[in-house]
Amino acid sequence: MRLTCPSCGSRGLEEFTYRGDASVRRPAADGSEQAWVDYVYLRDNPCGRHQELWYHGAGCRSWLVVTRDTRTHEVFDVRNARDVILTERQTDAGEGEAS
Amino acid sequence: MADPLFPVLPVPHGPVRWGAMTCAQSPLAEIVSLGAFSGVGRDELVKRIHEAFGVILPDQPRAVASADGGCSFLWSGPSQWLAVAEEGAGLLSRLREVCGDVCALTSQSDSRSIMKLSGPGVREAMSRLVPIDLHPTVFGKDHVASTLAGHIPVIMWQTDDAPTYLFFVFRSFAASLFHDVSVALSGFSSSEMDICV
Numbered sequence: 001m002r003l004t005c006p007s008c009g010s011r012g013l014e015e016f017t018y019r020g021d022a023s024v025r026r027p028a029a030d031g032s033e034q035a036w037v038d039y040v041y042l043r044d045n046p047c048g049r050h051q052e053l054w055y056h057g058a059g060c061r062s063w064l065v066v067t068r069d070t071r072t073h074e075v076f077d078v079r080n081a082r083d084v085i086l087t088e089r090q091t092d093a094g095e096g097e098a099s
Numbered sequence: 100m101a102d103p104l105f106p107v108l109p110v111p112h113g114p115v116r117w118g119a120m121t122c123a124q125s126p127l128a129e130i131v132s133l134g135a136f137s138g139v140g141r142d143e144l145v146k147r148i149h150e151a152f153g154v155i156l157p158d159q160p161r162a163v164a165s166a167d168g169g170c171s172f173l174w175s176g177p178s179q180w181l182a183v184a185e186e187g188a189g190l191l192s193r194l195r196e197v198c199g200d201v202c203a204l205t206s207q208s209d210s211r212s213i214m215k216l217s218g219p220g221v222r223e224a225m226s227r228l229v230p231i232d233l234h235p236t237v238f239g240k241d242h243v244a245s246t247l248a249g250h251i252p253v254i255m256w257q258t259d260d261a262p263t264y265l266f267f268v269f270r271s272f273a274a275s276l277f278h279d280v281s282v283a284l285s286g287f288s289s290s291e292m293d294i295c296v
Binding site: 008014 | 230
C-alpha cells in the first residue's frame, strides 16, 4: 500500500505509522459519562470506507487524515490533519453564527 | 572484560570509489533548523529570509541557494527548513539576528553528518536503497526528500545532474548508512558498470 502525502508525494507504507480512527472527537469537558466512555474506549470496526490518522514519521512529520476502504485498501483521499480540523472549526464557527 | 573505547571514524577517511561512482564524507557544515512559529510566523519568516538572503523559502521539497551563494535552504517539512552553510560561516548568529523572533532556530551541526555520492550510475544504485522515484523527470536538481535509506532516516538532496546526492544522516547512523551505500554501489556487476559509465 502506498499513501500520497500532500507534501512529499507518493510514499511507501514503511514511512508511516497508523494512529487510529480520525472521526472521533473529544466530547465537551462536562459531557455525559457515556460520551466519554465512547470517546475513550469504543471504536467501530468498519467494513468499507474509513477515515484514519496516519503519521508521516520518516518524511515530513505531518499528521494525515486518510480516507481508505478497509476491504480493498483503495485510498480515496489524503489530507493534512491540520487542514481538516481547521476547516471543521471554521464550519462549526459559521454554523454558530448562523444560529 | 569490558572493551576499551577508541575513537574510530565511522566511514573511511578518504573518498571510496566503485567504477566512476564516488562516496565521500562531506566536510563539516553548519546546519540550522528553522521552524516557523504559528500565526504570522511563517509569512514573516519567508519575508525576512527574502530580505536578508535574497531567496524565497520553498513550500515544497526543494533546496534554494541564497543570493550570495553562501548558504542553502532545504525544505524539511511544512513551515520547516534546514539552513546549510560552510563551517565557520556564523550561520546561527546571523539567522538569530534576522529571524530569531519568528521561528525556532536550532543548531543541527553536531546532529548530522553529510555523505556525498556522485558519478554516473549513482542514480541506479541509489534506487536500490531509497524507496522513492529517482527518475530525472521526477527527482531532479535541487529536489529534496526526507525518507528512509534502508531503514535509516535521511534527508537527501540532489545537487546537480551528474547526478550528485547529499545524504544528511544522523551521526550515529553514518556507519550503518555507509555500509548500506557500499552494498548498493558494489552490487553492480562489471558489465552493468560499463553501461553506467
